[in-house]
Amino acid sequence: MRRRASSNARLPAGGDVERSKILNFTYEGRALRGFAGDTLASALLANGVSVFGRSFKYHRPRGLLAAGVEEPNALMAVGSRSARRVNVRATEIELEEGLDAAPVNCWPSARFDLASINDVFSRFLSAGFYYKSFMWPSWALYEPMIRRAAGLGVPSSTPDRSIHDNLYAHSDLLIVGGGAAGLAAARVAAAAGARTILVEQDVHLGGALRWRGGEVAGVSARAWIDEVEAGLEARVRVLTRTTALGYFDHNEVLLSERIAGDAEGRTRLWRVRAKQVILAVGAIERPIVFPGNDRPNVMLASGVHRYLGQYGVRVGRRLALFANNEAAHDLARAYAAAGGEIAAIIDPRSAPAGGDGSRIEGEIIATEGGGVGDPAVRAILVRGRDGARTRIEADVVAMSGGWSASLELFRQSGGRGGFDNDAQAFLPAHSVQAEQSAGACNGALGLEQALEDGHRAALAALGRLNLKTPELAAPSGSSASAARAAAARAHRVAAKGRAFVDFQNDVTASDIELAVREGFRSPEHVKRYTTLGMAPDQGKTSNLNGLAILADLSGAALSSFKGPSHRFPYTPIALGALSGLERGALARPYRMMACHDAHVALGARLEEYGSWLRPAFYGVDEKAAIEAEIDAVRHRAGIFDASPLGKIEVKGPDAAKFLDRVYANTMSTLKPGRLRYGLMLNEFGIVIDDGVTARLSEDEFLVGTTGAGAERISAMLEEWLQCEWRELDVVIAPVTQAWGVVTLSGPKARAVLVAAGVDFDVSPEAFPHMHLRAGVVAGLNARVARVSFTGEVSFEVSVAADVTGVLWRKLSEAGASLGLKPVGIEAWMHLRTEKGFLHIGADTDGTTNALDVGWSHVLKRKSDFIGRRSLMRVADQADDRPQFVGLELLDGQTLLPVGSHLREAGADGPSEGHVTSSVYSRVLVRPVALAMVRGGRRRMGEIVHVKTKAGTRRARIVTPGGYDLEGARLEA
Amino acid sequence: MKPDMVVCGAASIEEQGVSACVLRVGRFEADYEAALGRVFGASWPNAANSISNGIVLIEPRAWLVLGRSATFVRACAASALAGLHHVADIGPAKRMWRIRGEGASEVLMRGAALDFERFPAASAAQTVLAQIPVLIMRRGREESFEIIADSAYGAHVRCFLRRAHACMSADRSARAERRSARAGFK
Secondary structure: OOEOOOOOOEOOOOOOOEEEEEEEEEEOOEEEEEEEOOEHHHHHHHOOEOOOEEOOOOOOEEOOOOOOOOOOOOEEEEOOHHHOEEEEEHHHOEOOOOEEEEEOOOOEOOOOEHHHHHHHOHHHOOOOHHHHOOOOOOHHHHHHHHHHHOOOOOOOOOOOOOOOEEEEEEEEEEEEOOOHHHHHHHHHHHHHOOOEEEEOOOOOOOOHHHHHOOEEOOEEHHHHHHHHHHHHOOOEEEEOOEEEEEEEOOOEEEEEEEOOOOOOOOEEEEEEEEEEEEEOOOEEEOOOEOEOOOOOOEEEHHHHHHHHHHHOEOOOOEEEEEEOOOOOHHHHHHHHHOOOEEEEEEEOOOOOOOOOOOOEEEEEEEEEEOOOOOOOEEEEEEEEOOOOEEEEEOOEEEEEOOEEEOOHHHHHOOOEEEEEOOOOEEEEEEOOOOEEEOHHHHOOOOHHHHHHHHHHHHHHHHHHOOOOOOOOOOOOEEOOOOOOOOOOOOOEOOOOOOEEEEOOOOEEHHHHHHHHHOOOOOHHHHHHHHOOOOOOOOOOOOHHHHHHHHHHHHOOOHHHOOOOOOOOOOOOOOHHHHHOOOOHHHOOOOEEOOOHHHHHHOOEEEEEEOOEEEEEEEOOOHHHHHHHHHHHHHHOEEEEEOOOOEEEEEEOOOHHHHHHHHEOOOOOOOOOOEEEEEEEEOOOOEEEEEEEEEEEEOOEEEEEEOOOOHHHHHHHHHHHHHHHOOOOOOEEEEOHHHEEEEEEEOOOHHHHHHHHOEOOOOOOOOOOOOEEEEEEEOOEEEEEEOOOOOOOOEEEEEEEHHHHHHHHHHHHHHHHHHOEEEOOHHHHHHHHHHHOOOOOOOOOOOOOEOOOOOOHHHHHOOOOOOOHHHHOOHHHHOOOOEEEEEEEEOOOOOOOOOOOEEEEOOOOOOOOEEEEEEEEEOOOOEEEEEEEEEOHHHHOOOEEEEEEOOEEEEEEEEOOOOOOOOOHHHHO | OOOOOEEOOOOEEEEEEOOEEEEEEOOOOOOHHHHHHHHHOOOOOOOOOEEEOOEEEEEOOEEEEEOOOHHHHHHHHHHHOOOOEEEEEOHHHEEEEEEEOOOHHHHHOOOOOOOHHHOOOOEEEEEEEOOEEEEEEEOOOOOEEEEEEEHHHHHHHHHHHHHHHHHHHHHHHHHHHHHHHHHHHO
16 A cells, blocks of 8 residues: 555545545555545545555556446455455445455555566566466466466455345336436436336446536536436436346346445345336546556546546646547546646647647656655656657546447347447447447437437337327536547557556557467457456456557458457356345255154254255264164154155046056056056156056046156146147146155054054055055044055055144154154165165166066057157167166175176176165165166176276176065065 | 244235135036136136136136135035036145235345236236245235245245345335435435
């Protein structure tokens, strides 16, 4: 930091700051004071600070270039180490009490930066240096060091836990930009009663009109702004401190609103869908490319002017104005009026329009600083048109190389533009969406033209909205420079020395020359080779200067370039802001079962299974908990919450016919009160879901699906019914969540059910396996299905979802003395693997057809079903396809890792398949694995090798599972 | 069962259970809408997402019937319809949140992309709120919306509504402060 002791930058009056409200803040650890209404940049200037940071590559001392969003140099870190925001422009940081800020790219301070050694070696760090060097002996040797040096700022050491706000909004008209053109448009829209949103990135409406002065409609610009703003009250939604970051399809514009006074720097993200959009986003002044133009206190003329007008801060005491357009001369008048001295007005044009003789026709060819430790400009060297050189003392240089229309949002909208020779800028030409540009961004640089253009755009938008246009004349405007053109050619001074084009990325004119010498001609290639226009700045002040230099060097006309591409976001935005409210608990929705609280109380480890939060196991020690749950099911009884399993009621006279077409197996032969396992295939014969279906009555079925497949299968059934089989009289009713399901499984499951109270005979004879009964269980109306996924006798009890908790509690109480234990998904999957039951998704993939899992009998079916045609193909019936089998390990007791590949014993050929499920069976006292193996079913008994990280294992191909192969236990 | 959620302020939020059935009809029958209207004592909604007397057309040939028991709906449907129909009692799986007050739209705007400021009265929308599928209804002209969502997503909806309500309240307070500050500054 360089602070001048005798600084007297703050003017005694003027600007939008509240002088009665003093704010204390720190910068690089130093206590300073500013006023409410200041930005960090204006407050630092007022405190005499001239060095605001170090440049990205060369670590050159840099001051402010601008006063707004285009500022490339003054990137700050704000806040403490644990909650730091980095790369925030000082020009956009509103001063607050207690603000703690420091520049990002220097150490230990901006004034004395160790990495400034880079500048000494700058000749070795030209464009593309990293493509040519660091080759020997290996890039990897240099990479860590370069990675450390790269980047700007050190982010917060802890996660950003701020919850940012977000909103969706709709409007007839969205006006982006609250300057002269935007206000003129908003005034019309308000009078017409259009639902309008007006967006302004600054704290106040008015844009440059606010600080540049002039008259509008016969009153001062300030008075007109206040009058228009008052007229918008309650009729137009005005969003200040809001930047439009992105323009997407369907006229959706993304806005980022800085929440005023928020200590965490949170934002409100608006997603606005507008019927019509007016882009009145203004233009950005271009620097002049001359040697020494990056010295602190060499600034854009608009920047110096804005600090003067908006913040009452006069930069320096003696100003040299270097401009090639008339509009910049407003500054000289304002600066002099503020008590500053005009050292020189330098104009590179041969016959400056309206020249008053006080100007020097020439160029600045060098700048001088104050010596070691004081890099800010002290003097300039001017070369006149006659070649004479003059040294002029000045402590601030204001430069203006013309204006570039802000086309970022227009380009993002898909709009096409081209280079306009009159405006000497790229301008919008063809809009693709319901959008218009107005004001300076449309080439209307003068106040009068901007007001007219905004007014015109609003009338046109109202016409497109079929709204009545108000009887309202366009406001007339005048300013000192209104009648004079601000258009000027991008200017580069031909002189020795480093002249910067892109201040943020340290790209000089010489870098572009180098790129051209090395054969780069396309602007996109030059950009990537030199880094021109990259990073957070996105070339706001550099794009056109860079293109102009490229055009000169390559002999191309600027109009032959299509102009830079622009992408979202216009300015950087915190990732947390993009997620808005959907962070933390709202980051991703999870479904919770009706018994969720009961599971939590039982110590369940909850994990996500198909968007449901379900107990993986109950307890702390995962292995011990799962083993205890398995033992409970195998030897006593387990209670399992199966509520997420899909349930779809299918009803109608054609319901059975419909299900015959849906399932690979026949459902029409199922008798009422009976259950049948079924496989569903897609058109390619691939297995997509399975489950147990119950026939409730002659014309009504309850289709069971996997938990994850419930909604997908329901939608698929509707699609087939509505699109293909419209002749079938069937209704489909997904009822998954209307029912809660609690499963009792194990040798004592029946005893638990009886103890809880059941009003029908549940003996094996009266209620055998794969049967369904309706009755009262534990005092609740219920459906009970005898179906098992564990290999043990099981009862699936279904009740209305809102009483599932009651059922769970009563069954748990009834089973307490019988050793009943809650069981999680992990144990459940273990039990089914032991039993050899297929699990869709774990044992199958997107290539597994019904024949691969042993359902060859479906080919005998005479009636058609989804996927049948595909299964008739030779390739689908090939006997070397991967088929579902079991594996019996022959060497040791350790598990086979899931995913391990199989090879023929003694061969080193391609994979013969892979392990899909693997558990250690405590009841069988050996590992059990399931696998998909090529031609597996005809290879029963064959020994294969299984490749694992620990080495090759031997296994025998066997029938899936190994537990109770006869099924006696589940029939019991 | 989760305790009902109650939040006050510029938008009041109340959570409650809901009686809800879905009546599905098989093939179209002549005059079935008139017949259903007669037995339910209301004009039968036949436009997508229109509401009449607590009945919403949610899909072709499917209506959500609110505030009546499944038994009643089954009986009414049976007396009005000779052909295939089905009544699913989905009430046990649903929760309803009623959001009222001048800030109601601003709460919902934080989670759904619909235009709540111009949400037609006597209409419903099946949409996504804070990433989850919901039915949003506005029965009358007043600033009052009802959200019906799966009970399984209840915790998520509650969290969203609380968070959105807090943001809405802070935003409204800040706007009011700015208005008064502006008035004072001028």
